[in-house]
Amino acid sequence: MRALPARRLATSALCATLLIGIAAPASMAADSDLPRGHSHAAAPVPGADALLAQTKTLGDIGGVLAPVTALVDAALKADDGQIPADQAATLGQAAKDAIAKVTAAAPVAPPAAVPAVPPVALPAVPPLSKSAERPRVLAAADVKADALTALQTAVDSLVKAVTSGDAGSVVPAATAVVTGLVNFVVATVLGGGLPAPNLPGLPALPALPTSALPTGSLPVS
Numbered sequence: 001m002r003a004l005p006a007r008r009l010a011t012s013a014l015c016a017t018l019l020i021g022i023a024a025p026a027s028m029a030a031d032s033d034l035p036r037g038h039s040h041a042a043a044p045v046p047g048a049d050a051l052l053a054q055t056k057t058l059g060d061i062g063g064v065l066a067p068v069t070a071l072v073d074a075a076l077k078a079d080d081g082q083i084p085a086d087q088a089a090t091l092g093q094a095a096k097d098a099i100a101k102v103t104a105a106a107p108v109a110p111p112a113a114v115p116a117v118p119p120v121a122l123p124a125v126p127p128l129s130k131s132a133e134r135p136r137v138l139a140a141a142d143v144k145a146d147a148l149t150a151l152q153t154a155v156d157s158l159v160k161a162v163t164s165g166d167a168g169s170v171v172p173a174a175t176a177v178v179t180g181l182v183n184f185v186v187a188t189v190l191g192g193g194l195p196a197p198n199l200p201g202l203p204a205l206p207a208l209p210t211s212a213l214p215t216g217s218l219p220v221s
């Protein structure tokens with residue numbers, strides 16, 4: 001086969017270049033006419049806000065579990081339960097920062113508006129005996145806050161135990177931290193507005209009280 005003349009090769013290359021130059025803008029224009037549904041964020045689906053709040057709640061649990069369990073893990077695996085002071089301080093601070101972050105993000109319920117009520121003469125009520133006193137009912141938010149406070153105290157005690165030189169104090173302190181974690185998780189799950197569990201065979205979990213005040217009437221004389 002004879003080689004093509006140089007002029008014919010150059011002419012073919014020029015034609016191909018011109019065709020590409022013409023086709024490219026047309027292709028880009030066609031692309032610009034396509035629906036842009038995938039080029040920007042769509043509006044959230046109905047009910048997304050509630051689910052996002054629930055996933056945020058679960059994320060808060062994980063954010064506390066990881067650093068606190070890292071402290072417990074280091075304490076129980078160390079020789080005689082003792083770890084260097086700088087390592088204990090780092091682990092303890094990470095745990096405390098995680099607890100503080102969740103505590104600061106906890107919503108504060110606004111005080112309920114109480115309508116004005118004209119004064120009414122009430123009969124005298126005798127003081128209740130200790131046996132008749134009703135225990136204070138905590139709201140779900142109060143239970144979670146108490147759990148975080150107790151967990152913080154337990155973490156501080158464990159940090160002291162792992163640097164005290166007393167191996168016998170480590171396991172009780174670590175047990176208190178694990179118990180505090182369980183209390184925090186349960187308080188969050190039951191009072192955090194999460195969906196009810198539906199795993200077959202799982203026992204029903206009691207609901208946390210939603211009122212901070214006892215209901216019902218007091219006995220009168």
